Amino acid sequence: MQRLQEAAKKNGPLCVGLDTDASYVPEYIAKNFSSPAQAVLEYNKAIIQRVKAENCAACFKVQAAYYEAMGLAGMEAYAKTLRAVREAGFVAISDVKRGDIAASADAYARAHFTGDFETDIITVNPYMGFETLEPFINYCKSAGKGFFVLLRTSNPGAADIEQKELKQGGLVLDGVGAHLNKIKAETDALFAGQECSPVGAVVGCTHQADAAAIRAAYPDIFFLIPGYGAQGGAADICGTLLQKAGGTVNSSRGIVCAYKKDASLQEKIAASALTLDDMADSALRACLAAKTELLRFAAANGGKQ
Amino acid sequence: MQRLQEAAKKNGPLCVGLDTDASYVPEYIAKNFSSPAQAVLEYNKAIIQRVKAENCAACFKVQAAYYEAMGLAGMEAYAKTLRAVREAGFVAISDVKRGDIAASADAYARAHFTGDFETDIITVNPYMGFETLEPFINYCKSAGKGFFVLLRTSNPGAADIEQKELKQGGLVLDGVGAHLNKIKAETDALFAGQECSPVGAVVGCTHQADAAAIRAAYPDIFFLIPGYGAQGGAADICGTLLQKAGGTVNSSRGIVCAYKKDASLQEKIAASALTLDDMADSALRACLAAKTELLRFAAANGGKQ
Numbered sequence: 001m002q003r004l005q006e007a008a009k010k011n012g013p014l015c016v017g018l019d020t021d022a023s024y025v026p027e028y029i030a031k032n033f034s035s036p037a038q039a040v041l042e043y044n045k046a047i048i049q050r051v052k053a054e055n056c057a058a059c060f061k062v063q064a065a066y067y068e069a070m071g072l073a074g075m076e077a078y079a080k081t082l083r084a085v086r087e088a089g090f091v092a093i094s095d096v097k098r099g100d101i102a103a104s105a106d107a108y109a110r111a112h113f114t115g116d117f118e119t120d121i122i123t124v125n126p127y128m129g130f131e132t133l134e135p136f137i138n139y140c141k142s143a144g145k146g147f148f149v150l151l152r153t154s155n156p157g158a159a160d161i162e163q164k165e166l167k168q169g170g171l172v173l174d175g176v177g178a179h180l181n182k183i184k185a186e187t188d189a190l191f192a193g194q195e196c197s198p199v200g201a202v203v204g205c206t207h208q209a210d211a212a213a214i215r216a217a218y219p220d221i222f223f224l225i226p227g228y229g230a231q232g233g234a235a236d237i238c239g240t241l242l243q244k245a246g247g248t249v250n251s252s253r254g255i256v257c258a259y260k261k262d263a264s265l266q267e268k269i270a271a272s273a274l275t276l277d278d279m280a281d282s283a284l285r286a287c288l289a290a291k292t293e294l295l296r297f298a299a300a301n302g303g304k305q
Numbered sequence: 306m307q308r309l310q311e312a313a314k315k316n317g318p319l320c321v322g323l324d325t326d327a328s329y330v331p332e333y334i335a336k337n338f339s340s341p342a343q344a345v346l347e348y349n350k351a352i353i354q355r356v357k358a359e360n361c362a363a364c365f366k367v368q369a370a371y372y373e374a375m376g377l378a379g380m381e382a383y384a385k386t387l388r389a390v391r392e393a394g395f396v397a398i399s400d401v402k403r404g405d406i407a408a409s410a411d412a413y414a415r416a417h418f419t420g421d422f423e424t425d426i427i428t429v430n431p432y433m434g435f436e437t438l439e440p441f442i443n444y445c446k447s448a449g450k451g452f453f454v455l456l457r458t459s460n461p462g463a464a465d466i467e468q469k470e471l472k473q474g475g476l477v478l479d480g481v482g483a484h485l486n487k488i489k490a491e492t493d494a495l496f497a498g499q500e501c502s503p504v505g506a507v508v509g510c511t512h513q514a515d516a517a518a519i520r521a522a523y524p525d526i527f528f529l530i531p532g533y534g535a536q537g538g539a540a541d542i543c544g545t546l547l548q549k550a551g552g553t554v555n556s557s558r559g560i561v562c563a564y565k566k567d568a569s570l571q572e573k574i575a576a577s578a579l580t581l582d583d584m585a586d587s588a589l590r591a592c593l594a595a596k597t598e599l600l601r602f603a604a605a606n607g608g609k610q
Contacts, residue, residue, distance in 0.1 A: 019409065063405075071384070071416075072384060072421045076377060097404060097433075108374070125404060126465075129460055130465045131465075150432065153434075157433055158434055160431075160434040161432055164472075164480065166472060
């Protein structure tokens with residue numbers, strides 16, 4: 001998480017979301033590869049390579065759902081995508097939103113912090129209780145890993161549980177946040193001298209008032225900020241969330257599907273003459289534009305980045 | 306879910322949990338296979354075969370965490386285990402506890418209801434809101450699939466979120482339950498003539514008072530009941546939960562690790578002379594004993610099963 005915070009300062013706050021659904025690669029391109037999953041992998045690698053050349057992102061986030069949906073070949077593409085991200089020197093965030101108890105939680109920690117699916121940081125779902133976070137904390141201590149806990153997600157359904165008011169005062173998400181502050185205090189002691197806790201929070205950028213309140217309540221927690229771009233989140237809200245301890249702003253479809261709205265590619269698309277390189281070039285342009293926009297709003301909000 | 310409810314009536318309420326960690330197969334047995342994951346798969350198959358011969362379980366539950374922890378080879382064992390369960394004529398429950406929004410939720414539904422990892426029923430985590438359940442409901446309608454929503458889990462951490470009191474009255478889990486009742490009403494209309502909704506709930510068997518209250522509040526919802534056996538849940542509490550619409554009671558380590566405590570195998574274990582067949586025979590004896598105990602308590606509680 002420390003390394004991620006530094007990368008966000010150096011390269012800007014953009015997190016490139018490789019939520020690369022197989023359907024995003026046109027069939028006439030995909031058929032040149034051994035499988036749709038292989039086409040996805042090659043597209044991902046082409047994006048990683050370009051982003052590295054321009055140093056225009058803090059990290060990459062890989063959403064496990066799209067790879068699971070491609071079955072065994074998808075899991076291989078998932079493993080190789082994570083490896084490509086890490087070998088390029090970027091922090092890899094695996095968006096797995098796992099959450100389970102006891103021995104099963106241990107197994108998930110092993111699954112994503114070691115072996116074929118090894119990553120640097122995962123997202124976790126706290127619903128089953130705070131003890132479910134323990135195995136992940138252990139890997140922060142022993143292997144320098146980190147995790148983002150779901151705090152305030154960017155979808156309307158956040159109102160169903162996360163934002164419910166508690167009898168004891170505050171919202172459900174405040175209880176989660178208070179526990180994150182507690183973990184942060186504990187891990188800070190273990191990671192003395194590091195500015196950033198190994199524990200972060202997922203906070204969507206779809207509501208300005210929420211964003212200001214959450215940033216104020218958790219000044220020292222680094223945020224993973226989804227909802228920017230395709231999901232309708234606004235850069236000015238990101239600017240608010242990027243203050244204090246900062247964060248990384250994810251854009252997924254806005255990047256991997258950028259080619260679809262890219263004026264310079266419409267003729268090729270109409271002629272079914274697009275290439276994977278065209279798509280990756282377009283994704284890079286989207287990254288550069290997002291980086292510029294985010295830095296402008298972060299500066300306007302007096303953010304650290 | 307209908308098929309599962311019928312199987313529970315016919316074969317008893319036991320759900321055999323194939324939470325088969327690689328470490329459960331002794332190294333001197335595992336080394337005869339191409340990989341630890343392959344040894345796990347063969348052990349699973351040997352258990353499935355025996356349970357089929359005795360018809361002593363309603364279904365199998367496969368906990369994804371243990372297979373993810375074995376990497377790509379583990380995912381292959383996971384896919385093949387699910388296939389073996391379904392080819393043997395049993396309902397397969399994939400314990401994946403997934404939960405995500407929008408296109409990612411769609412991808413998880415595709416991942417687990419089609420393709421390599423196709424299963425009959427999954428477990429889902431509702432934390433991000435009720436809209437996250439929609440893609441799974443669509444597969445209930447179109448492909449006869451089902452899902453269990455986490456309602457009251459069997460771990461102490463259930464107190465952290467699930468059991469928090471809301472300002473509006475009731476607990477967080479009551480809000481989830483109310484939504485399940487609503488989905489049930491909707492799907493009942495679509496599945497007219499079936500006794501059992503495609504939507505069920507996960508309710509642990511670790512607290513008698515909770516169990517009675519939850520069974521009373523959701524009389525028409527079929528339960529997946531974890532926590533029996535190794536997790537300390539008692540058969541009498543299962544008896545309470547098995548009333549009304551009934552349910553299926555999962556035992557995982559109590560079955561797949563039964564050989565460790567099996568008096569008849571201690572000499573072989575001491576001599577490192579155990580075989581996979583010995584282990585599977587012991588697992589079957591544990592299944593038969595669990596079935597007998599559960600049926601006795603279900604009958605004592607006037608349950609349907």
